[in-house]
Amino acid sequence: MITLAPRAAHAERSLARRDAALPGLPWLLDNGRLSELLGETVRVTRVRYKPGTSLLVAFRRTRNGSFDYGWAMTRTPASSGKLLEREHTARGRGGDMRILRPDHGHPDTLVAVGGVEDDWALHRNLTWLKRNGIGRLDLRLRAGAAPLAGSSVLRYKPERRLVLLAHKASTAVVIKTAAKPAGPGQHTQFLNRLRHHDVPLLPQIADDECLANGISASTAWGTGDLAAHGDTTDARAAAYTAGQALAALHCVPVAAGVAGPAAGPTPDNPGDGLAAQLKATRTMVSALLPELEPLARDLETRIAALLLGRHRTAPVLVHGDFSPDQVLVGDSEVRLIDFDRAGMGTAEADLGSFAAAEEAALLPAAGGVAEGGLPSSGVPDGGAPAGTAAGAPARGPAGGPKTVLLTEGYLDAGGRFSQAAVDAWASCRLFNSSVDPFRDRSPEWAADMTWHLSRAKELIP
Template sequence: MNASPSGFSNPDQSLASRDAALPALSWLLDNGRLSQLLGETVRVTRVRYKPGTSLLVAFRRIRSGSFDYGWAYTLAAPAAKLLRRESTSRSRGGNMRVLRPVPGQQDTLVAVGGVEDDWALYKNLLWLREHGAERLGISSRQGGTLLAGGSVLRYKPERRLVLSAHQASTAVVIKAAAKPAAAGQQSHFLDRLRLHGVPLLPQLGDAECLDHGISACVAWGGGDLAGLDDESGAFAAGEALARLHGVADPHLQDGAGSWPAGITTQLQATRNMVSSLLPALEEPARRIEAELSALLLNGGQPGQVLVHGDFSPDQVLVGGSEVRLIDFDRAHAGTAEADLGSFAAAEETVLPASGGAPASGGSAGGASARGGSAGGPKTAGLMDGYLQAGGRFTQAGVDAWAAFRLFNSSVDPFRDRSPEWAADMSWHLSRARELIT
């Protein structure tokens, strides 16, 4: 696969020139132009793009000596909708505003606001301050929707906000989501996992918190497995994963890996987005889509176990010789190789350039250098622990599911604003193809 096809030299500019329905797109994808529009220095950290329809970005800035987050949003022919939202925000004391980046173009609008003005999160953040903080034993402040002394760890506009706060002298991590908690976050489900020996963090709050999208736990350990070189942690994570796969839970249905509609929908959505972002990669993406569809679906539905659904090194916290698995909101019935392959693919995306994709930008040539089965040293440790605890898998199945994750996550470098997202996307597709051919 050619690493430098048309549109790779300046992919953001090329994308903006093709999407005439969103004339403000070039402002929101460029840190310099967005900073100019806002009158302060910002850096875009996350984007959600719907071709010809909308672009929503999260940005980070420094205020009062610490990081602060906000968002910017543009729609095709958006005037009425965005102006109504601005009026509503002002009526409830918010700071959302609508800007016109191009003088004379009245319909080229960009709405901007802070985390507290997030349209989808607003009600749950307000409930957290007014009711949830007390239930969690955390101080709240007046005049805002965030918590006293809290800091933002991660932010995905209209999806979720992850905060760090304090319960007395103890650090607490709080997730505020736009929607009520999924089945994998409910107490009866987590209690069932504990009974089967799956190492988890104690959850704070109650059912009403979960109904308002609020979940929380005490901060634990020295970091996650993605940021630590810890062979014993990877082995222990494999043992924990085997215990998870041994849990029978009748309350969970097929999820992201359901047969066949879920897989087909994900593959099609990824191929469509790849085609929109980099038309030169449309044909390679179509071939990989067809090969993955045949590989994963034509053999029929494999044996079902309870899977994590988004398993990766950053879902494993490490503290000394112990680990804790986190974030079960995507848990569903699936195949064991899906979790193992997901972990392997996630590890490959941050391996050094000689063996995989660079962590942030860089050459797309790592695929041919790596070769072999999916994953790296942490995956090897994970598999050893998994087998030791009685788990079973096929390497071909792990490689196929690793290719599935690599393909579907090929658009993440764009969403996460990797400086070399076009090359990184090409690497994902090349490596996915390599694992299934």
């Protein structure tokens, strides 16, 4: 059982007192209380929190010697009727969703609990995967079984996506089921365009009908992502090669609209999406740690002024969410993955995103075990590199050793960038991801949030 650090535990008690509209909140944020409520040992792995409205968590448990996932949700007493309606619907289709009342003194405090198959937003597409997708993908799963039978869960974000590992003959296959149809960045026409311009990708096996039902799939490849590889010869070579691959991506000519929504402000997109994201982050930081609101508000203003007010260069095709865990490694070769957010933007956005993600992965809390039991970073357990939440913020340009090698490969392949712009975009990612330690249930989430904001401030003038 993971125990919260004193500051994080205090912050959650304060949060529960402030958000009296959600009386069920304390049961869902505490592993021990949720385990007691469910009658089995569980660990919360992901949180979606809407202050004053709802709290939805994913949890992991061990059953029959393997990991199993589920979810729990609470809403305000005034809107708990929606949970009862969902329970009625779930029972009608043979689901296992149930309603619990954790506080006998307040029977209107409800907690809904279910398995992955009962996920309200994913249910339709998981059902399609079971009835049609398994056959179309030619997967080796038991006929008529639930979507999880014969497969294992790699990642689960409730009401967003479920990532499975299955098998096709002797080949491992990674299947992603999303709540919405696959975006343009996952379609064959776009991915073939990238391959034509020497961007290293994984073979895709999902057809158009699969994509229309939120199902994408590719063969498994390599020995893990770049975030999970430490300072080895292969990892260093892979970081350099990833820089070359990123340069190739940025050189791909793409007609307007082919790659989906822009991943950053461009002449055709004045940045409304970015401004809204910055505002949403500031609002959430204020809700979680009110003492950080002045810093968050200052960062929102300064980052917006830098990224939306500066003279911008011609946009290029960008990944949109580039980070070490979007680079798969096999010996010294790489494959880039997850182009859901690909679009037209500035090259420094990808470079800054990678640099920020590398720094954040060096936080002590990130060196543990990720979902599925795989290491979440190359930092040994207990490691505390300079620049973590436990010490002074890192100095100098954004990123770490992998970023240095990535940019070397990028430059050698013909890429060009402004370091000041890279740092500004790294600051943006650190700011927007500052709430991730809370969402990912880091035991040190309060300290980690503070580090994110402090480092974001340090990277901009």
